[in-house]
Amino acid sequence: MKIAIVGGGIGGLTTALAMTQAGFAVTVHERAAQLADQGAGITLAPNATRVLYHLGLGPDLEATSVTPPMTEYRHYRTGSVIMRMVTKDYRELYGAPYMRLHRWDLQHAMIQRLAQTAPGALRLGSCVDQVEPRDEQVALRFADGRLEMADLVIAADGIRSTIRETLFNPAPPVFTGFVAWRGLVDTADLPRQLHESAVAFGQGRHINRYLVRRGELLNFVAVAQRDQWEAEGWTIPAPLDEFLEEFSSFDEGTRTVISRPVLGQVFKWGLFGRPWLEEWSSGRVVLLGDAAHPMLPFLGQGAANAIEDAMILARCLKSEATPERAFSLYQRTRAPRVRTATDQAARRGDRYLGEPNADSLKGNEPGAEYAYDAVCGPLGG
Template identity: 30%
Template structure:
């Protein structure tokens, strides 16, 4: 018996994962991606316990991923009036025992390629070079029209097409994003000695600038610096060589210690992008079409939850689809409306909370003024700087990520 056909718009990170979940549950997903092939966009991702618990439900996937299980947190201050180490903790090495998984740091291009290959190996068709331009729904199906004139029809459509979602525009119209006042420059670099010993994630705080770096494989580290500056374009593409060299020479962090200056000077790829907010949606679906991941709830990167929240979306949506599967294999519009509404009732409040927390954390990290920076530094010392506070840090982490709902026993 042929499973229910599902069109997935977007072949980035969420799309292939969704296709694997749907395939395991007996659906027939097909992915349409607007790019012509897997691209080199982006830098790295921190796959956190709440996301890894879900990925572990796909047989063999986690074991095949190339990445680095983080064992150590380092925090420094580069504020001259309050410089020095804020925390050096091996708490990440204990996360697996506590939560079932630690943090897995991955290079985005490698991770993306592995996901697409896993989907194709599972029998999912991935069609590149197809950009959605319109959707037409009837009582039994959705027909998608692409910019190249091709069309495709399925029982329902899931928009996984990210921050610049064409699916979202087709459902709710074009929106004007609002600039947060923060821009990031990030890169991929050879791992410096200070991070090479233990598998390390490092945060460095300055006056008006924040820097984060994470080892992502045996030889490379991805990093990003955030600062307040005039509006920057929202793109994740690499700078040209001249712009990269100019950044290396002019950035305020080029003279920072603790490996920061070395990471900047040796970067093999640097990108720059502004951070923008989108209006919060009260619903993520219309009829037979639903949004997930960044298409539904785009977030700034400061909490490291963009991909992980997409995985939570996928886990719940596919469970609801399976639980409410019709005997005929074909979903009515009424049944899909109920499934998508139940999905939103659980996911919208949680994602809205985390989007706000990510924005708050970004503002906290990029403080301007010596006294404000000292206050922030003291808070970091209190939360993460002593072993006595490890339990408090774990409790805060557990509450933020809602890990009690995703216990290790459910991971298979």
């Protein structure tokens, strides 16, 4: 079976690795002409690392990641600790580690692994404009005029998915009322006591910071509420002084961290969502990750759910006689979990941006989401 995957991000690359491991031939079409080091961190909870270890990425993750002993939740103005979430024992508790990485370190490891298991599968500068289901195949039309056929297409092209909009629902993404900023700080420029993982929150804002790349860099993500997002792009450079003014009421330690980004660069983007989609597949085309079910970042499970999707979809295609039956089983397996995670992420965002006290953090401890096993768990919900 010839599988075309649209999108070379974390969801698409995980899908390629899972499909290759299951014995399928894959091609990954990524519109970007090159994939480069992009400045952002990512949290991988045990439910995600369990899949990545199964796909052979464990040594690469361990070489570049940071496993924090805990994360402290703090009052935004005073810096006083409200709650501690201990994470150092998660490998023992859940059978897989809790990791934080530079996003490019993860993506690069996936690209290298795919080059070993499926040489030539990743095609850069390959922009899919349209897909057309045709009986037992799918036609892919490219921006350069090419036409290729595949036995099935997996759309992992993110929240701005053109395949979702053309085949499933033309409604555009909707601004959620949140704006985020991100930056990286060289830890050599910070006092040692500011290297810890911490979330400072309150007054309708929060800042999450943590170490990545073996502790050489500290990643921060700041979120605030806004009535609208009018920028042309989805991610734009933000003036540092404007950003610091936005969070000027935060404690001194937090302000010190965010005032020292590498090269003075801070990036800003609006957080968007989409209505829940009742059908994730059409004929031999199926959606995965943010293309199917975008979620707010407050649960730290957006990438993890795309990773889970990839593993479950590969298992379903391996176990079912036809792609259509596999897609149905995939959605029955994934939809309840994804919907729960989406709702939890929205509720946690409300708590993070509410009053900075212990009551607002109730239910913040990990539960079933970390124990979920996409590798060996039951299919079908």
